[in-house]
Amino acid sequence: MRVHVKLNATLRRYVPANADGDTVLVDLEPGATVDDLLAALAIPTGYTKMVVSAGEHLASATVLHEGQHLSLFPPLAG
């Protein structure tokens, strides 16, 4: 299945060069969770971020669904 992941602020540097804007399309196995998505992204491990979909902050075990739009928010220092 495929999900749409928008990378915000300091995470935008991890958007691949061929991506459309700041949104990355990620292919995952059916039943994949938020944790699986984070593992699939080329973002250093340990870089904690908030995963949000439809205005809800998702738990790491939340199961994703086909075509879901997600947004990743990093902590900001400044």
Added chain:
Amino acid sequence: MAKTFKQLMDEARASVPEWSIDQVKSELDNGNGRVLLDVREKEEFREGHLNGALSIPRGFLEIQVEEKIPDKDTPIIAYCAGGTRSLLAARHLGEMGYANVISMIGGYSAWKGAGYPWAQVRKFTPEQMARYSRHFLLSEVGEAGQAKLMDAKILCVGAGGLGSPAALYLAAAGVGTLGIVDDDVVDLSNLQRQILHTNDRVGELKIESARKTINALNPDVKVVGYPERLTSANIMRIFADEDYDVIVDGCDNFPTRYLINDACVMSGKPNVHGSIFQFEGQVTVFHPGHGPCYRCLFPEPPPPGAAPSCAEAGVLGVLPGLIGCVQALEAIKLILGVGKPLVGRMIYFDTLSMELRSHKLRQDRECPVCGENPTITALVDYEEFCGLRQAPPEQSRILQVAAGR
């Protein structure tokens, strides 16, 4: 046919139930929710009134009552000084459709004379009456709310991009005590966004520059400066120094963010969080016991160097103005107890696309600080926690046992 005063009173008595002060007292003591409506003039109200009373002088009654008491089935106890004006007022309210209005016999004079509890709003100077006149017009602020603001103590961490607009608006709003923590001096590169400071103050301590700007705007504000870097060793002393009601986090680095979070959770203080990057910013309120904390969202800091600061990545000067203003607004809402604070919600501004998004935040029951079984119960070394410094050998990470949670 023209009516005499006596006829008007008789007619009012025929349609309006009247209660003695003892009946009113026992009704209030029983916790039955009724709106206490004081129809005397503002000056009389200021001298003293029943606790929690709503003030609408009789001359403004018909004009303002529907806005202030929209539900016409609301049980209302109207009172004045002696029971005459409230009886006439209650009759008019009945004509407007208010179905449950009682007039209190003997009014405020009898109430106070019986030794029943009463309250007094702060007396404002003529200058304050003018300065805060726009606040007085808002029923959500009013004189009681302004008094709360003037009694409030707010600590701003940082007198930089976020702290500047936050402190300025808090001062303008009349917040009585503003603590400011910043050990830095004004640099020319600050002036693109840090509107507390001016060109002729380059090289001056930021807290001194902030004091001048704030007191030029509003001399009533007590500015308490802390020219030190916030650490595990001093944060509880600074929080307790004026027993601050609200902390406004306008700092610029992760160790201080985690330090403020943990100290706020441990001391139960609400933390109005604002943070920014280039053109984007986020605001939320971490209110211990009411919603998640910073660690619920971000249990660990990003690896050193992965999340650049404004000093490294740049920032559009207007952005902290926007975010800092929202922080001031949220702090004021917390003090007034009005509206819906940003607890358990975060707003995210992307100013390039000019998109404003709001999302709910999840409290982590496993959170090491605010969760059900916290593992961090004392402040730690936050530079080390953020990987900015190696742990010295043989030294405990625990620097200070925090005050009771």
